[in-house]
Amino acid sequence: MTTPVVSARGLRKAYKNKLALDNTAFDIPSGRIVGLIGPNGAGKTTALKAILGLIPFDGDLKVLGKDPRTQRDELMNEVCFIADVAVLPRWITVAQAIEFVAGVHPRFDAAKCRRFLEGTQLKPGLKVREMSKGMIVQLHLALVMAIDARLLVLDEPTLGLDILYRKQFYQRLLEDYFDEDKTILVTTHQVEEIEHILTDVMFIRDGRIALDTPMESLGERYTEVLVDAGKQDAARALKPIDERALPFGKTVMLFDGADRARLGELGETRTPGLADLFVATMKGTYA
Amino acid sequence: MNAAIDAAGMDVAKSSVPRTPPHPTHKLKLLLRREFWEHKGGFFWAPIWAGGISLLLTLMALIFGEVAMRREAVSGLKVNGQVMINGLDLNLITEQMSPDDVQKLADGISLSTASAMFWPLLVLGFVVFFYCLGSLYDERKDRSVLFWKSLPVSDRDTVLSKALSALVVAPTLAIAVGIACMVAFLLVLSVFVLLHHGNPFVLLWSPDNLLANAGVALAAIPVYALWALPSAGWLLLCSAWSKSKPFLWAIMIPVFAGVFISWFDLMNVFNLDSSWFWKNVVAHLLGGVFPGTWFTVMDMDGLQVKELGNHLVLLKALYSALATPQLWIGAGAGIAMIAAAVRLRRWRDDN
Numbered sequence: 001m002t003t004p005v006v007s008a009r010g011l012r013k014a015y016k017n018k019l020a021l022d023n024t025a026f027d028i029p030s031g032r033i034v035g036l037i038g039p040n041g042a043g044k045t046t047a048l049k050a051i052l053g054l055i056p057f058d059g060d061l062k063v064l065g066k067d068p069r070t071q072r073d074e075l076m077n078e079v080c081f082i083a084d085v086a087v088l089p090r091w092i093t094v095a096q097a098i099e100f101v102a103g104v105h106p107r108f109d110a111a112k113c114r115r116f117l118e119g120t121q122l123k124p125g126l127k128v129r130e131m132s133k134g135m136i137v138q139l140h141l142a143l144v145m146a147i148d149a150r151l152l153v154l155d156e157p158t159l160g161l162d163i164l165y166r167k168q169f170y171q172r173l174l175e176d177y178f179d180e181d182k183t184i185l186v187t188t189h190q191v192e193e194i195e196h197i198l199t200d201v202m203f204i205r206d207g208r209i210a211l212d213t214p215m216e217s218l219g220e221r222y223t224e225v226l227v228d229a230g231k232q233d234a235a236r237a238l239k240p241i242d243e244r245a246l247p248f249g250k251t252v253m254l255f256d257g258a259d260r261a262r263l264g265e266l267g268e269t270r271t272p273g274l275a276d277l278f279v280a281t282m283k284g285t286y287a
Numbered sequence: 288m289n290a291a292i293d294a295a296g297m298d299v300a301k302s303s304v305p306r307t308p309p310h311p312t313h314k315l316k317l318l319l320r321r322e323f324w325e326h327k328g329g330f331f332w333a334p335i336w337a338g339g340i341s342l343l344l345t346l347m348a349l350i351f352g353e354v355a356m357r358r359e360a361v362s363g364l365k366v367n368g369q370v371m372i373n374g375l376d377l378n379l380i381t382e383q384m385s386p387d388d389v390q391k392l393a394d395g396i397s398l399s400t401a402s403a404m405f406w407p408l409l410v411l412g413f414v415v416f417f418y419c420l421g422s423l424y425d426e427r428k429d430r431s432v433l434f435w436k437s438l439p440v441s442d443r444d445t446v447l448s449k450a451l452s453a454l455v456v457a458p459t460l461a462i463a464v465g466i467a468c469m470v471a472f473l474l475v476l477s478v479f480v481l482l483h484h485g486n487p488f489v490l491l492w493s494p495d496n497l498l499a500n501a502g503v504a505l506a507a508i509p510v511y512a513l514w515a516l517p518s519a520g521w522l523l524l525c526s527a528w529s530k531s532k533p534f535l536w537a538i539m540i541p542v543f544a545g546v547f548i549s550w551f552d553l554m555n556v557f558n559l560d561s562s563w564f565w566k567n568v569v570a571h572l573l574g575g576v577f578p579g580t581w582f583t584v585m586d587m588d589g590l591q592v593k594e595l596g597n598h599l600v601l602l603k604a605l606y607s608a609l610a611t612p613q614l615w616i617g618a619g620a621g622i623a624m625i626a627a628a629v630r631l632r633r634w635r636d637d638n
Contacts (some may be wrong), residue, residue: 049636054436054632072633089431091325103317104440106309140434210339 001029003065005030005052005151005183011059013046013207021057022207028200030150030182035194036187037278038204039285044187045083046160047204048155051185052081064150077106079199080144086136087162094139095124101143113146116176134165140167145177152177158193166190170197194254197275203281210281219271226268227251234239235266242280254280314440318448319456322422326452329414333460334407338468341406346475353479381485394597396476396491401500403472404465411461412577415453417523419576422449423632424533436462442632446523449623453519454512456575458578462508466501473497499598501607510608511578516621518575524624527631571617584611 005026011024020080022044027079033265038044038066049055053068053075056067061068066075088097094117102110131139137157156165161184174197188194194200201218203211227235229249236243240253253262254272263269272280323330384392421445426432435445473496477487525537545565550559566583572578586607608614 010522035629052436055636073441076437081437083433083437084430087430087433089325089434090428090429100317100321101438103320104312104314104438106312106439224606
């Protein structure tokens with residue numbers, strides 16, 4: 001067992017009369033793709049900013065064995081991030097961006113970056129201000145993927161992009177970047193689009209980790225049942241964590257840790273989607 | 288397309304087995320280049336435009352003078368009957384001048400040559416002022432700070448590269464443009480000297496003129512850097528600190544402090560000298576980035592008006608600023624404010 005890439009204990013960060021991180025604790029092992037998912041204002045971005053050493057906070061946090069508050073400069077040789085969409089400076093050209101990153105980042109491979117940009121509309125002389133949002137993200141991703149970082153943090157990297165760019169973004173990340181030495185931590189609202197690439201998922205709610213599990217054990221723990229008409233009361237006796245009605249008298253119920261064989265008698269069972277699980281877990285957040 | 292992706296994928300798979308070997312970096316060089324890329328318009332083109340326009344105005348004035356003189360010569364014919372074939376004959380005039388007058392003429396020409404640098408250097412002051420004020424604020428406003436901070440460049444190096452750009456790169460470029468303007472100015476004058484039968488090599492292109500002027504200008508760069516340090520530091524600090532309207536904060540804080548001190552002075556509450564504060568704090572903080580504002584502390588004793596053409600005396604007076612406490616205390620304060628700006632950039636949230 002190797003040491004985790006990120007190890008957090010008792011994180012606390014308060015903004016003006018609001019607690020963004022409240023005794024938050026989690027570990028992120030190496031070689032995983034972890035989704036950090038939570039409603040607006042749950043503390044996702046604050047957690048990522050803490051990991052990246054961008055904000056002060058209280059508690060114990062080690063990223064690759066270093067404290068991001070005091071050792072940020074060394075840490076950034078091995079950590080990279082895309083925080084928010086289209087933050088590349090508007091005056092820079094493709095060629096300048098590559099030259100700059102190559103000159104300041106010891107682990108950046110300029111040839112690899114140019115190869116990623118082959119076949120795209122991103123020509124060397126093109127300025128960021130002349131690009132569409134999707135193209136800016138394409139360039140940013142190419143720059144970041146050419147950096148041999150051990151931890152890549154992505155905060156809503158595809159917000160506001162059309163589906164073609166979104167699909168391409170995650171596809172490239174999987175095909176051309178991810179390997180067992182790298183770890184990716186990603187937050188997004190488009191849960192359905194990333195659930196198939198995640199190896200682990202964390203739900204965060206009101207600054208606390210509400211769920212932290214590998215994707216494969218999700219199916220062992222949670223079951224969704226399409227309960228037949230007339231069996232609802234029997235099903236409710238098993239304490240579903242969520243239920244929603246469908247047309248024609250059927251009800252979908254979500255169970256945590258219930259016996260699958262038993263549930264099978266009540267109706268059709270299946271592993272729930274991340275989005276349904278998220279909605280069930282976060283019920284009452286905005287109430 | 289698919290094949291290309293596959294091939295690229297294979298390549299990456301192969302190359303990722305030995306991790307990308309770390310290569311040496313040239314952070315400071317790239318950081319300075321980065322500032323130049325972004326601010327090429329201010330650092331490079333603005334002094335050129337200023338110099339070019341002032342040259343154009345000089346040229347227009349010379350043509351106007353030439354035309355007016357010829358008309359005068361024609362009308363002069365009527366008044367006193369004297370015939371001047373080609374207006375002014377410089378050769379005749381210089382031949383008849385006493386050595387003292389020749390020296391005066393040379394000094395005058397040297398001064399007017401140096402004045403060709405005035406506009407590029409004035410523009411430099413404005414460029415550096417607004418560059419410092421925006422450099423740490425704009426990156427937060429357009430959120431590009433999130434990109435810069437994703438790279439292994441420390442806040443110290445980033446802020447230092449901005450200070451160096453303001454205090455060394457920008458003035459060096461502006462002075463280089465200024466020297467080019469002096470050359471262009473002399474070329475324009477040469478044409479007129481030739482028109483009036485003078486020898487431009489004797490009158491204009493003596494080493495005492497262009498080379499000495501350029502030398503004084505280059506020698507002024509270190510004085511500029513030290514003198515502008517508190518001003519640049521203050522503006523960088525405001526830029527790193529302010530959440531909005533850095534310009535207003537940068538101006539208002541010293542000005543209001545000055546107003547308060549003047550008020551106390553008027554009320555005779557404390558024994559404060561408000562004019563000292565206005566001159567040494569407010570003016571230095573806000574005006575220090577304008578070249579030549581250090582003349583207030585220069586030792587002018589050795590400098591008589593008639594000696595303005597003597598470049599060694601000028602140089603000595605210029606460097607006398609280096610012997611004043613105002614310059615060094617200001618520089619120390621500037622370094623402290625830059626350090627504070629580094630710290631602010633480290634923890635300033637992007638929103």
